[in-house]
Amino acid sequence: MRPKDRHAQMNIKPLFIVALVLSIFPISGCKPDSATLMAAVKADNTQDIKVLIGKGADANSRTSPNGWSALHYAARNGNVEIVQALLNAGADPNYSGSMNGQANSAIAVKPLSLAQGMMEVVTQIQPSEMETTLRQNGLDDPALLKSTKDPNAVDRYEKVVILLAKVTKAK
Numbered sequence: 001m002r003p004k005d006r007h008a009q010m011n012i013k014p015l016f017i018v019a020l021v022l023s024i025f026p027i028s029g030c031k032p033d034s035a036t037l038m039a040a041v042k043a044d045n046t047q048d049i050k051v052l053i054g055k056g057a058d059a060n061s062r063t064s065p066n067g068w069s070a071l072h073y074a075a076r077n078g079n080v081e082i083v084q085a086l087l088n089a090g091a092d093p094n095y096s097g098s099m100n101g102q103a104n105s106a107i108a109v110k111p112l113s114l115a116q117g118m119m120e121v122v123t124q125i126q127p128s129e130m131e132t133t134l135r136q137n138g139l140d141d142p143a144l145l146k147s148t149k150d151p152n153a154v155d156r157y158e159k160v161v162i163l164l165a166k167v168t169k170a171k
Contacts, residue, residue, distance in 0.1 A: 034061035041070040041086075044077045044143035050085055059089035066108070067101030075111035075164060076118055077147045078156040083111075083163055093167045112164040119157035122148055 037057040040048040049070075053059060062069045071091040074082040087093065096108040125133050130148050134140065147153060 031056040034058055037061045037070055038063060038073070041073045041077075041082060042141070042143060044079055044082070044147065046079065046081050046085075049082050053085055053089045057089075059086045059091040060095070062097060062101075063099075064101035066097055066104075068097045068099055069095055069111070071095075071111045072097060072099075072109075072114055075115040075160055077143050078115070078118060078122075078150075078153060078160055079147070080156060080159040080163060083160050087163070087167060093164055094169050110164075110168055112161065112168040115157055115160040115164055118148070119154065119161055122153040122157055127151075 032052045032055050034057075037049065037052050037059075038061050040052060041061075059071075060069055069091065071083065071086045071093060074086055093111055096110050098108045121134075122130070127149065131145055134145060134148065139145075147156075150156065
């Protein structure tokens with residue numbers, strides 16, 4: 001073997017070993033898990049969601065196999081930025097899920113239905129009665145309560161409804 005060939009062969013060996021090691025041992029921490037994205041969406045944390053999506057988080061994350069998706073919570077919270085980010089990342093606007101995750105549930109809804117329902121709530125209930133009414137109906141999620149108290153809530157929910165209406169298929 002000529003010295004030049006031996007030199008080329010020696011350069012290839014370290015690269016092969018590195019490639020082999022990387023294929024055997026997965027690199028952990030590269031892709032965020034579903035629970036992390038769901039926690040950020042439930043908390044209405046737009047910046048964290050954008051970072052997580054950028055790192056490859058699954059935009060179709062759910063609370064359970066038949067539960068609400070990240071898009072459901074974003075629609076319920078009236079956050080148009082999060083809804084848009086999830087849709088851009090491939091979230092399915094046509095998935096029907098139930099809050100409690102029951103399979104074949106009669107109360108399974110699409111994110112659009114949630115946004116429409118919340119728009120009705122913020123237009124029909126006086127802001128001074130909002131928190132009490134929501135709490136009486138078991139809706140005491142801090143992000144939701146904050147969202148509905150926002151003076152621009154009607155406008156925000158309207159934007160979410162319009163956005164989701166464009167991409168949601170009719171039954």
